[in-house]
Amino acid sequence: MRGVVLHTPGDVQVEERPDPMIIEPTDAIIRVTAACVCGSDLWPYRGVEKLDGPVPMGHEYVGVVEEVGSEVTTIKPGQFVVGSFWASDNTCETCRSGYQSACVHRVLMGTIGTQAERARIPLADGTLVATPGMPDADLIPSLLAASDVLGTGWFGAVAAQAGPGKTVAVVGDGAVGLCAVLAAKQLGAERILAMSRHAPRQELARQFGATDVVTERGDEGVARIKELTGGLGAHSVVEAVGTQESMTQAVRSTRPGGHMGFVGVSHDVSLPGDELFFSLVHLHGGPAPVREYLPKLIELIANREIDPGKVFDLTLPLAQAAEGYRAMDERRAIKVLLTP
Numbered sequence: 001m002r003g004v005v006l007h008t009p010g011d012v013q014v015e016e017r018p019d020p021m022i023i024e025p026t027d028a029i030i031r032v033t034a035a036c037v038c039g040s041d042l043w044p045y046r047g048v049e050k051l052d053g054p055v056p057m058g059h060e061y062v063g064v065v066e067e068v069g070s071e072v073t074t075i076k077p078g079q080f081v082v083g084s085f086w087a088s089d090n091t092c093e094t095c096r097s098g099y100q101s102a103c104v105h106r107v108l109m110g111t112i113g114t115q116a117e118r119a120r121i122p123l124a125d126g127t128l129v130a131t132p133g134m135p136d137a138d139l140i141p142s143l144l145a146a147s148d149v150l151g152t153g154w155f156g157a158v159a160a161q162a163g164p165g166k167t168v169a170v171v172g173d174g175a176v177g178l179c180a181v182l183a184a185k186q187l188g189a190e191r192i193l194a195m196s197r198h199a200p201r202q203e204l205a206r207q208f209g210a211t212d213v214v215t216e217r218g219d220e221g222v223a224r225i226k227e228l229t230g231g232l233g234a235h236s237v238v239e240a241v242g243t244q245e246s247m248t249q250a251v252r253s254t255r256p257g258g259h260m261g262f263v264g265v266s267h268d269v270s271l272p273g274d275e276l277f278f279s280l281v282h283l284h285g286g287p288a289p290v291r292e293y294l295p296k297l298i299e300l301i302a303n304r305e306i307d308p309g310k311v312f313d314l315t316l317p318l319a320q321a322a323e324g325y326r327a328m329d330e331r332r333a334i335k336v337l338l339t340p
């Protein structure tokens with residue numbers, strides 16, 4: 001089968017890879033209907049994360065089950081399925097507490113590489129959620145968004161305790177930040193402040209429910225959030241970038257007693273203990289337990305109540321994956337959908 005391999009930073013190739021096979025009796029094999037390029041794929045692409053030789057890429061996927069192992073009981077061949085970027089058993093104590101991304105048996109799908117024609121899905125019964133019937137083609141981008149960016153934005157909004165009566169600020173206008181805006185709206189937030197300086201992203205943020213757009217960043221961004229919140233800061237802040245600047249901006253934009261959900265993959269961030277101490281801010285974040293939210297998200301998408309697939313503003317055939325990476329790296333595209 002053909003799949004994306006990152007050889008060295010900037011060198012994305014689509015090449016023949018071994019066909020996936022059932023290895024564990026709990027595995028399933030899916031034919032990938034759609035995959036995509038993630039903001040986090042850009043870290044190794046840009047050489048920020050070290051590469052030890054060529055690696056298969058991709059951890060977001062939707063597809064049709066082709067084959068299941070002997071111990072798979074609920075997932076069946078022919079089903080259309082959505083899964084998260086962590087394979088998880090969904091039965092261990094950590095999973096049952098709602099933290100499937102820290103499952104004691106978890107497998108990172110990025111090590112398998114779903115930017116490919118087919119993929120092996122470990123722990124299929126726990127990892128995969130089947131859609132009600134075969135989805136209409138126009139729902140596929142939204143279902144793919146649920147696989148990562150929507151679930152991650154949702155976790156960010158939940159971690160920030162977005163809800164009725166709350167003012168929610170979102171730091172980061174990538175696909176996750178935009179989905180956090182959508183999530184905050186769904187969770188009933190009263191006011192949603194999207195921090196973005198890119199017109200097309202501001203427009204999408206407004207479509208997803210942002211009531212205000214803040215174009216300032218850093219200290220000026222913090223000052224603007226305070227100005228919009230009676231000098232206090234937001235009740236809830238979602239951080240969806242993962243840099244020192246965005247984390248600092250998020251902490252300082254949260255009011256005392258408020259909640260900050262941080263879901264941008266953290267890179268070289270250090271927060272001063274004294275500032276955290278005096279901030280009186282609740283912090284919660286990490287790799288999102290997307291699996292926890294998938295049934296709800298799939299239902300909202302199937303009922304056409306949300307349309308997170310709008311974050312995909314470029315669709316390319318798998319063979320042109322390299323162009324997809326370039327477009328995201330240069331911020332010409334918010335998110336790129338790949339069709340094998």
Ligand SMILES: [Zn+2]
Nearest residue numbers: 090092095103
């Ligand atoms: Zn588990």
